[in-house]
Amino acid sequence: METPLVLDEKDMNILKLLQQDAKMTMRDIAAQLNMSTTPVYERIRKMEQAGIIKQYAAIVDPSKIGKGLTVLCYITLKEHNKKYGKKFIQEILNFPEITECLNISGEFDFMIKVQVKDMDEYREFYVNKLGELDNLSHTQSIFVISVIKATHQVVY
């Protein structure tokens, strides 16, 4: 069985810091939290192994690399059985411009977030890539006017 692994306040404090800056050293973390390096070291290792920290990532600003347009595209499938769902999911995973895909409640089955350069690139994606999938019933595109908040912090 899986280890449940309950986090105490010290673990949470460590996570708070690492969420904001993964490059912080154990010494710095220890200093800020009034701990010594040993428990910091062990707790981080424990959380890495438990999959609580699932990745250390460099976060790239989309607008600075020519991917400044974000579109939310809502999708309903024709066939809802497992087989067609799996195929759909597989194709979604293969499109790099789709940065997120959520299976949702409500009118639509899925929400995908698409990160592209501009409207031309979105049309290209919409027509030639998404449009090639053969299990789509209907879709709706919602355009992001501006990003008010975008954080990776789930511990606070």
Added chain:
Amino acid sequence: METPLVLDEKDMNILKLLQQDAKMTMRDIAAQLNMSTTPVYERIRKMEQAGIIKQYAAIVDPSKIGKGLTVLCYITLKEHNKKYGKKFIQEILNFPEITECLNISGEFDFMIKVQVKDMDEYREFYVNKLGELDNLSHTQSIFVISVIKATHQVVY
């Protein structure tokens, strides 16, 4: 004036690697890309300073820390003038359970992503926190059944 800073293929390759693993050393990156450490070092520094790499973050798995429920909440404001918009945005930024807020086209003004433990916690948020804002016209909550894809990769 801002530096435009055009990325060439080598920069992109570096970003690809760092997006997946920010802990990679310059040596490892250099080795994988058949470069020496010097250009890797300089290119990373350049991209950090340009704000292209805007953060190094530890990514925490919400489901493993008791934040397994994601809700998309769509919001329309009563007053659309600047003053009320700013106040709304300020309050959004102060709610830590809101991990994302997008100003969007279409029927609603904003989409917020809320990360909570369970339905009880969402109700608590919805009633006592969101409900306390005085500029809301109407809202709609869409629940995330499952996360199919969630990536931070905008360079590929």
Added chain:
DNA sequence: CCTGAAACTTAAATCCG
């Protein structure tokens, strides 16, 4: 489970070709 320090390992940063 933490403290503190030591030992070890490794990466960052520089410099010269």
Added chain:
DNA sequence: CGGATTTAAGTTTCAGG
């Protein structure tokens, strides 16, 4: 930019409380 050097730093371990 390649390559090696050097210096600095971080990680990891261990005894002891």
